[in-house]
Every structure is written in structure tokens, then in C-alpha cells.
Amino acid sequence: MKHFILKSERMKFFISFVCVEMLLLGNFPLNMANASKDNDTSMEVLSSMDLKKIIIPADIGKIEETYEGLEDTLIVHIQDVHCNYQAQKNIASILDILASKNNITLFGLEGAQGGFIDDKFHVLQNQTVREKVADYLMKKGKITGSEYLAISKNLPIVMRGIENKKSFMKNFQAFAEPWKFHDAFLDYYNNVQEVINSIEKKIYSEELLALDQKEQALNNGKMSLVDFCNYLKNILIAKQTNLRKYKNFARLVTLDHLEKGINFDNLNKEQVGLLNFLGPRLDKDEIMQIRQVVLDFKNKKMSSEDYYMYLKKLSDKKELVLSRFPNIAFYFQYLKMYSKLDFGELLKEKNQLVELLKEKLFTTDDQRAVNKISSNLNLIKQLFTLRVSNEEYKKFKSLKNSFTSQSVKNKLTEIAQKNNVDATLSKNFLFEEKFDFMVNFYNLAKQRNKDLFK
Numbered sequence: 001m002k003h004f005i006l007k008s009e010r011m012k013f014f015i016s017f018v019c020v021e022m023l024l025l026g027n028f029p030l031n032m033a034n035a036s037k038d039n040d041t042s043m044e045v046l047s048s049m050d051l052k053k054i055i056i057p058a059d060i061g062k063i064e065e066t067y068e069g070l071e072d073t074l075i076v077h078i079q080d081v082h083c084n085y086q087a088q089k090n091i092a093s094i095l096d097i098l099a100s101k102n103n104i105t106l107f108g109l110e111g112a113q114g115g116f117i118d119d120k121f122h123v124l125q126n127q128t129v130r131e132k133v134a135d136y137l138m139k140k141g142k143i144t145g146s147e148y149l150a151i152s153k154n155l156p157i158v159m160r161g162i163e164n165k166k167s168f169m170k171n172f173q174a175f176a177e178p179w180k181f182h183d184a185f186l187d188y189y190n191n192v193q194e195v196i197n198s199i200e201k202k203i204y205s206e207e208l209l210a211l212d213q214k215e216q217a218l219n220n221g222k223m224s225l226v227d228f229c230n231y232l233k234n235i236l237i238a239k240q241t242n243l244r245k246y247k248n249f250a251r252l253v254t255l256d257h258l259e260k261g262i263n264f265d266n267l268n269k270e271q272v273g274l275l276n277f278l279g280p281r282l283d284k285d286e287i288m289q290i291r292q293v294v295l296d297f298k299n300k301k302m303s304s305e306d307y308y309m310y311l312k313k314l315s316d317k318k319e320l321v322l323s324r325f326p327n328i329a330f331y332f333q334y335l336k337m338y339s340k341l342d343f344g345e346l347l348k349e350k351n352q353l354v355e356l357l358k359e360k361l362f363t364t365d366d367q368r369a370v371n372k373i374s375s376n377l378n379l380i381k382q383l384f385t386l387r388v389s390n391e392e393y394k395k396f397k398s399l400k401n402s403f404t405s406q407s408v409k410n411k412l413t414e415i416a417q418k419n420n421v422d423a424t425l426s427k428n429f430l431f432e433e434k435f436d437f438m439v440n441f442y443n444l445a446k447q448r449n450k451d452l453f454k
Helices: 048-053 085-100 118-123 127-139 145-152 165-180 182-203 206-219 225-238 247-260 264-281 284-298 304-317 326-339 343-361 365-384 390-399 405-418 431-452
Strands: 002-008 022-025 061-068 074-079 106-109 113-115 158-162
Touching: 061 343, 074 085, 085 127, 085 145, 118 127, 118 145, 127 145, 145 158, 165 182, 165 431, 182 206, 182 365, 182 405, 182 431, 206 225, 206 343, 225 247, 225 343, 247 326, 247 343, 264 284, 264 304, 264 326, 284 304, 304 326, 365 390, 365 405, 365 431, 390 431
Parallel strands: 002 074, 106 158
Antiparallel strands: 002 061, 022 074, 022 106, 113 158
16 A cells, blocks of 8 residues: 655644545546546556656645555545635645546545535536636635535546544544633733743843744744745854754755756746757657646646656656756756755754754853743644644643643743843633643544544
């Protein structure tokens, strides 16, 4: 069995054992009699050996992980952001490609049990009307990307809900619990942050304050990850920090530097020359395939990165010397490095480097204590809004027995008084009393995840 995980774009946070949008099962003998005659059967995926035929444009999704099992059955696991229009639209585009290009037509969906009756919508013969209605419902969060595709397109797809009703209802009831205390916790959190900000202004150095501001800008979406990493790199180099072991961090800042050196006008001109150079060296099947790829690229069904990666693989296969196409050769090197970038590891390395830099900048225990409280409180906020990653959840479990609202109040009051900071905690919220609710939610989510695969 081959299992690979796809993330739809615009997904900033996820819980891998909770956010299971759908499974797509390949190698099923479904009736394809109604498929379009224009369907490119050369891209059909019949087994786990055909994965190279699956091409997902980078602007709608990214293959994150692959696992090789013992059975020759393909499972595609798509992770997404719920009720996010752009993410669901990208899901629909991914499924369209998998169904129309790769003959993967059985979709297993979360949040439902049994078969769907989406074919009833096809009573509306006008496909344009169906698309507009489905798009409206998806924007309102009433349907998912998979349902949008089933309603709007004439594809031979089969959708089935794969939930265990008992597991789902338990998880759903637990999901509602943190929203009962959401507003009260946010009032408390904002009050604590005001106190922390007042203390930081008094005891932090200018460099620490600047780093804190940059972190907040990154977390609030006002600064890009690339810009933040470049900022971090410059300070760490000035502090004579060895960055060699932070491979993904180094790749990101190097890619940013390389991208600025790419002349995209010349790149586009050279790709025409490369196509002409490749032409006489291709067999009939390769000519048919490259025509389809060029057409998909022109119609924006394929990203620039995927298009040039396809050309690179074809050029390597034909053992072409690309010295006459210097911009393309340079861009191929860029894509090669980009393909090695692990975004999950990148975020870990970024966080490690932030902590490393802070430790270089700290001069007192009070600075360290305030930073630790702020970091832990942000983690609790992520936990209560169901936005923690697996790594963050592990960190929560390690501190849940020692981090309390009383310890926060005592330490911040002590530091404020010692440094003559006029700031007091006016709000009170016993967040530690809610930890058992959250542990229960995540345990139920794990069980639900297991039940999905039964």
C-alpha cells in the first residue's frame, strides 16, 4: 500500500490526527464508461507504482510525505483548513486532477457516514448554473471542495462518508467544549499580555524588544516567513552563530537569494528554445504528453515550478547539455534545492534558532522567566483554539502539571514589583482546570482517526 499526504495551500496550522479531509482510494474497478473521451489515459494511476504520473500544481497543494506498505493499493490523504474558501477550492482542483487525469474516483470523506446523493443536483442540466450554486455554498462554508466538484462537474466519481458515527459524535461534543470558555480565556490572555509587554519594555534590551516585535509581526501575518528568516540570519551571523546544522533554514534563505537572481523574462524565452531542442528527440508518446503539459501550463492548470520540473526530468532523461540555456539551467538548480525543502523541519529549525538567539541576548533570569511565561501562554492559546501541531501538543503535555494561572500571577507580580513596573493582573482564569477537557478532545480525535481507517 502506498500512502501519501497532500496539503492544500493556505493551510497554516493543522493537527495531523484531527484534520483528515478525505481519502482517495486508487486501484478500484469502477465503471469509467461515462468518462470524457478526452481523458488522458496515459496518466491513469492503477497501482502504487504509478505515483510519478500524479502531478499536483504547487499553487494548489504539495505532497508532504509518502509511505510504502505491503499492498498495492494507493491512498491519498488530503489535509486542509475547514470552512476556508480558498483551501476548499484548491481541494476541488486537486480532486479534479486526480479523477480526470489519474482515474482515482473513489473519495472517502470525513464528517459523514455512507453514500452521498450529489447526483440529484445533476437534475439541473445547465453546468454553469450548478457551478455558480456550488461555489456560493462553498463560500458560505455549507459544502466542502469535494462536494463542490461532485455537484459542478460531470465526473464519474463516487463519494462515501467513512466516519464511525459513535467516534464522530464523541469528538464533536468534545470539540464544542473549549468554545464555552473561549471569550473568558481571551480576556484573561490579553490582560496577561498587557502586563508582559509593560514588563518587557522595562527589562528587555533594544535587541530583545526588536526580536519580540518581529515575532509578533510574523505570527499576525504582517511579516513573511522568508523576511523573518532573513532577519534572523543576519543577527545570528553577527553573533557568530554556526548555522550549518540548520539545513532547511539555510535552504530557505539561499532560495530567496537565488530567486532574486533569476531573470524570468529570459527564462520564458529560453523555454521556447528548449522545447524546440527537445522536439526531435521525443517519441510519439512523449510528444503527446509534452503537448498536454504545455497546454496545462498555458491554461494555468500547472504552476511554473511544476512545469519546469517536468522539463528538467525530461531533459535529464534525454541527457541534454543545457549550457546553451543558462537561465533554465540556473532555475533547475533552484528547483532542485526547493524540492529538498522540508517545511515542517524548517519551522522547527526556525523556532530553535529563535530560542538560541534569545539565550544569547538574555542577561537576567527575569528576562528568561517572562519569555517562558509568554511562550507557554501562547501555546495554551493555540491549544484552546485547536491549532496545535503534534510537536506543540507534546510540549503541552510536558508542562501541563506545572504551568498554572497562580504561578503566572505570582511570577509576573514579583518581577513587576522588583522592576517598579506599574502593571497588575485584573483578570483571573484558571486555565489549568480546562486541561482535562483538551486532553479528552485530543484522545477522542486519535480514536476517531483510527476508526476512519477501519
